[in-house]
Amino acid sequence: MQTSITTATRIQLKTLNRRLKIAVRGHKMLKDKYEEMIKIFTSTLKKTVKLRREVDRDFVSLLNAFLTYRAGVSNSEISRNFDNTHEIKFSFDKKNLFNLDVPSVKLLDLDAQDHNSYNLLLPGFLVQKVRNFMPVLCKLAELTREVKLISQDIEKTKRRVNALSENLIPSLERDIKYISLKLEENDRASQVRLLKYKQGK
Numbered sequence: 001m002q003t004s005i006t007t008a009t010r011i012q013l014k015t016l017n018r019r020l021k022i023a024v025r026g027h028k029m030l031k032d033k034y035e036e037m038i039k040i041f042t043s044t045l046k047k048t049v050k051l052r053r054e055v056d057r058d059f060v061s062l063l064n065a066f067l068t069y070r071a072g073v074s075n076s077e078i079s080r081n082f083d084n085t086h087e088i089k090f091s092f093d094k095k096n097l098f099n100l101d102v103p104s105v106k107l108l109d110l111d112a113q114d115h116n117s118y119n120l121l122l123p124g125f126l127v128q129k130v131r132n133f134m135p136v137l138c139k140l141a142e143l144t145r146e147v148k149l150i151s152q153d154i155e156k157t158k159r160r161v162n163a164l165s166e167n168l169i170p171s172l173e174r175d176i177k178y179i180s181l182k183l184e185e186n187d188r189a190s191q192v193r194l195l196k197y198k199q200g201k
């Protein structure tokens with residue numbers, strides 16, 4: 001039996017038993033977290049894939065709308081209209097998921113931005129398509145980042161679960177068994193010495 005224990009005492013045995021109990025409890029908690037994170041990851045990934053298809057479809061529609069607009073105006077007019085376009089504003093926040101901070105991206109209310117986020121010189125059909133497209137794009141960015149962070153946390157949790165189950169817990173169990181055997185051996189030796197002492201009287 002391979003062990004790093006050099007001396008065997010009951011205090012050591014009590015300490016190791018306490019450490020083993022904590023390690024087993026920690027392993028169960030981490031394993032439960034790992035399994036729950038896998039469920040969340042799978043669900044979030046499905047949502048992301050579905051939303052990705054929606055964004056791809058809407059982008060093609062938006063691009064076609066722009067090409068329709070582009071066909072009817074001159075280059076100078078396009079340049080003038082887009083040069084007057086103001087930036088779109090977002091808000092960024094975080095939400096907690098199993099002690100993991102995942103991002104939350106929101107497009108600010110367009111009507112509250114003084115109608116400056118989209119150039120009013122652009123045709124209504126194009127403006128409306130952009131209005132419809134941007135919130136979906138924000139949600140996709142949020143979910144994509146969430147999937148990446150969850151996958152990274154899953155890998156980290158898996159390594160910790162394996163470290164406990166394959167290294168720490170077996171090591172503690174070996175040391176506990178070694179000390180228990182040593183203490184039993186010492187007890188038997190003490191009993192033998194006591195019997196010999198009594199017989200020698």
